[in-house]
Amino acid sequence: MTKSYIQQYTSALTLTVIALSGLSSVCFANDFDLRISDDALHANLAVIDEYSELKYGMGYFYKDADESINVVNVDFQSQGQTAMGNLPTTVGLGIQGNYFKEDNIKGSAIGIGGNVRVNLPSAPGVSIESEAHFAPDVLAFSDAKSFARFRAQANYRIIRTADISAGYRYLHTKLTSGRKRTLESGLFLGLKIKF
Secondary structure, eight states: OOHHHHHHHHHHHHHHHHHHHTTGGGEEEEEEEEEEOSSEEEEEEEEEETTTOEEEEEEEEEEOSSSOEEEEEEEEEEEEEEEETTEEEEEEEEEEEEEEEETTEEEEEEEEEEEEEEEOTTSTTEEEEEEEEEEOGGGEEETEEEEEEEEEEEEEEEETTEEEEEEEEEEEEEETTSOEEEEEEEEEEEEEEEO
16 A cells, blocks of 8 residues: 555544544444455444344445555444344344545445344354445436445354454446446455454
């Protein structure tokens, strides 16, 4: 990564931490996620409101490609507990705002979707998780005609406040020019810290 992108990333992450940690007095859960591959990283900070179970957060994705790729996301969703086939499950539904830039291509999108996390009681500490958001043409702006984001991962809880994970992520956009561009498609290792 070049020095200017590291400075931008550090500044964005610092502002996100300051903004969201100021809300921690009214929240019972804060999550910091870091997902890394050999040429990309994604950091996300999320908080859950104690009274309404609303989850909101911000994140930053950077890929060190021929032309660096930067994606900023803002999340807002309702989250709750349910069961799928007697497996303890957490489901979240909501929206995700994304702004992306790659060289001279810039776009933004408001994706609709959510996430599912299923805990496996037969394997204590193990869970599987998936997240998907899609923005059709009407919710995509600037150079974007549509935008899709998908993630699937397996988690292992090391201690009560920390998980490690391995998974796959996919970011894709269709541009107004008709071109399709996959911003990311690959495996990652991750760490989630709850505080």
